[in-house]
Amino acid sequence: MNNNLFFGLILLSFNYNCAEVNSQDIAQNTTAVDSVYVGQTHFSDDVVREDPLYTAIVRVDKQSNKEHLLSIQMNLKNNSYFVSPTEPGSFTGKFTIVLTEPQQLQTNGAIMETPLSKVDENEGFAKLVRDNTHYKQSLKVLSKENFEVYGYIQFTIEPRCSLEKIPFILSYVDGKLSVKMDGC
Template sequence: MTSQDLALAMTETKSETVLTCKKGPLEYSLFDQPDLNRELFAVAFRAEAQSHSLYNLIVDMRLKDGGHFVSPNATGYFSGKFTMVIDDTDAFEVIGKLIENPLTKEELDLHPFINGPVNWVRENTTYTQQIQLNTENSFEVHGYIQFTIEPACTLEKIPFIIKQNDGVLKFEFFGC
């Protein structure tokens, strides 16, 4: 390979990495586009109306290439357990717990870092959090999901925004 070919290959690689992060809110993450920084999973966010003021916030986790993470339903202490955090607001109330579908089953993992029972999420899974709106006014509320994706053992923190404008509620992927 000549130095000119190597420089061209490096330029092409650098241009691909620019695609890994889009600034600003997106209705969905990059399920069908290259996502070089998160090759073990992809995520989508959406809101579904159940009534005039009752909504389901849905996080759709797609696992790729053997990716897995600890379920929020695992009973032991795991620092990288899947968690959803929403900033405090008067705009809505969170109703009930985060619902996992399909529900994971506890299994015995003898790895030294686990060495006991754990609920691994090993297949595409949705998480649903119900909210009750307290206002018809416009608002924006930030939050994030966080989990450790295995086998990469990286802590992932994915920000989102819940916003209402002109009576339309959206639950969106936000930033990088």
């Protein structure tokens, strides 16, 4: 009985290993994915702002000695949306990052948006953010001294039509840049 089972498993493994796989068929059944939403993840040193229409998570990561990355995760709720920072038109409530002390810390390059927002033809052909989106802004430290720079994220959240400001402080102490909540 054991010999028959053993020979049967060997025969089955030969058939399995010799099966022909048509890679072209497999490739035709795949689809391109722009990005994958993993869910909210934040650490104890992140600034988190909860609202019924969104959750904003702000953090800073070191890239090199003087380069840092300001990372903002915008998780939208209840069919809310806002105007993308990549929208070329002039909108009062466009998503914006503002820093108050450009002589100590400044943005370096354009803000990166993932996934990219799309033009919404139903809302006047503007680029609207309707999905959970991650923003990255490169920051350059210009001072060797310890400092604090005040900043905020500003945007109009729809459909509530309210101008939102998320204040934060970027603190540079002994070569380490960190973010903390400003105000309540």
